[in-house]
Amino acid sequence: MSERKVLIKARKLKKYFDVAKNTKLKAVEDATFMIYEGEKFGVVGESGCGKSTLGRLILQLHSQTSGSCVYFGKSIQEINPRYLQKEIGKLKDYQTKAKELYQKSLKYDQKVKDLNAKRDELDIEISANDARLYDKLSKEIDKARYTSKEYKKNASRSLREGSRIVGSLILSGDLDKVTELFFKAEDEIKMAHDLLIKCNALRDRCHEIELKLHESETIDDKIKALETKEDKSDIEKFQLDDYLKIKKSINNLDVDALISESQKLSGEIDALEKEILKHRENEMAYRKEAFSYRDKNVLDITERCQDETYRRKLDANYETGINLSKLTRSEMRSIRKDMQMIFQDPAASLDPREAVGKAIEETFKINTKMPHKVRKEKTMQLLEKVGLKREHYYSYPHSLSGGQKQRVGIARAIALDPSFIVLDEAVSALDVSVQAQILELLDELIKEKHMTYFFITHDLGVVKHFCDRIMVMYLGHVCELAPAKELFKKRLHPYTESLLESVPRLTLLKDRKGQEKILEGEVPSAIHPPKGCPFHTRCQKCMDICTKIRPKYIEAEKDHFVACHLYGEKK
């Protein structure tokens, strides 16, 4: 468990919906968590606690109000987001602005000095006039001091804003040099990006050739198998036609030329990959160099900048991942291939007038340049993978059962080999026996492909036995986050406790241990959430502090996060 790679890092994610003038519905408030690669991350809570909103926030289907959501599944080179260039360009502005402000504050410092000197010259005891003047000067000094302080504050704020962009770089003295280095690193990213696109195009072509070769080898067998079969079904007749057409086109193919082309292409791909690697190394070198400048600490505007904890905070701001909320639409689209979603109601997410196969094929049509036949073949393979038959390619949603429809939804989501899938109550609308089938399928898929699930549900039984880590939400707040087994063994937050108590269980009433506590009252409105801890209105362990201050979200035990006053700083 020690070497886990982070896939998604959310920090202080917030989403407010405007419901009326000056009224905001606080759907998600300060959600901070990390999702590791290859895990099944479960989110539970009652309806209206913001779990679905959170899932959509990560996929950027809602734009977040504030906070950051950083995705590590792809490197910056692959996307080369525009916001990065823009922000590095901004860096200089912040720097000059900070300098200007600092200069201004120095002016006022000088003024304070002058006034002080003037005041010292006065003799209050002799002249009443002087005494009056003294008071006046004192007031002016105070004012100047205040202004200077304000300017300094603004300067540091401007610097902090800049530091948000490239982490602790701002602490360096020679910012021109650093910015230059960063621009160089940017250029390397751009070059690597261009090469990568070229490389991918070549790879596609390679794949195409491979498929063609494979087809030419196997098509005879397929045709034979179908021709010898008696009483063919309509679909099979259809397939046979297809195959014969393919065979015709294959006869015109020059197989040797294709093989030599594919060999040539693979050589080119290797060369390109080497070049990309070189660019990446260069980029890292530039970044490293830029970072080496930072320790000189020439700018001494606030003492806080020298503060070790503050600097660490700035360091944390520098991310190697992609900040999803800052991407442009087209950039987000290219990432969305990697991040898919499966919806609760399988019937509502399929077009009733479109054949199932076409619905799945559409993803290939939009996102790849595969030729028609390859798309069809791939779609059929997908259908088989999710436990349907090849024939289902031609059937319409109304002829499928709920479980089968959900399988189609899954096929569509995994079509592009995504690395992250949000499952929004994916099994809640299904009957228990079918639900178990779908869970089994999801389990197989995650083992086979390298995927990560964000599993939203209200069913505690399902999360317990399906997920690796569980996050409990209440009224938009994250209450508790822990590994599944630990959460059920040792629940820290009182809400988790009462939620688990109220789950209907398969144990008979008389066999249950201990007294049952029933959670009283109902979930308060998210428009006017209670002050302090959101749960205090229903909590049985409510203390004085709970009604006033919102509890901090802390790591009470290793890997076990909780937001409750019962678990203070002691631990």
Added chain:
Amino acid sequence: MEKVLEVKNLYATFTIQKKDYEVLHDISFSIKRNETVCVVGESGCGKSVTTLCIMQLLPKNGKIQSGSIILDGQDLLKLPKKEVRQYRGKKMGMIFQEPMTALNPLLTIGSQLKENIMLHRGLKKKEATDLALEYLKKVGIANPKERLRQYPFELSGGLRQRVLIAMVLSAQPDLLIADEPTTALDVTIQKQVLTLLNDLKKDMNAGILFITHDLGVVAEIADRVVVLYAGRKVEEGTTEQIFKNPLHPYTIGLMKAVPNVDLDEFEIKPIPGTFPNITEEIPGCRFNPRCPLSRECPLCTKEAPEMIEAEKGHFVACHLAKEEKR
């Protein structure tokens, strides 16, 4: 104990495109006073149709072919339609899944409650108001006086369901039918409603027929359980018998498919195959295409199994269970 409701050999069909399809096949069970009987099954197994048969509220294309439904010694199927109305609401009350659709959004809670009481109990308006207040208190609603003046949209889902329960109880029925009353509610609210029903059962002096698909809810509330599969009763027994010693392969499969929160280690094992459509014809036992045991037994695909009593009060319809007993 006296039997409140007795359903005997009930057969019902639905007409779809001029063809009759059987939705209920030989369903019999009974409910005693102060007893809760749970009917469990997947969607499409005929749980809701059973309740509609009892209430005589089947849609136009549905028809009861034969059998008898005896409420308080009177066979409802032999009564003319007008007289059934005397029973509906007064002697048997129903709580629906969606409380919002069951309440009239244009009338206050109070007027709907009072109307019900005045109609079924024959009381004057003033007495009805007092009684309405009393019942609202009984179902655990705080400040009932204000609630009487409120409209359904002002209440939350849990409160609406409580109001419905109060409304049904105020007629003092002999039989309470609850069709998935907690499915639309959150778990914490569900627990509240279930506890309320359990508490009320003691002084209600009626039988409860509880429809659900959630085995967890069954463990919470039921005295006896009837398991339905594709329009047939496959198993019946006390809650303890069903949970500790399930006999029918379908019941066993259901237990394995529901993730148990109480266990530390649990592997979710699905029942293979899909639930049959009512238009599908399956010879022999309806469950045999999905049954893990049917391969060993040649009878399953040929003959429909009869209901046998495996232990006292525990009935099961399975060829294999029968063999075991011998």
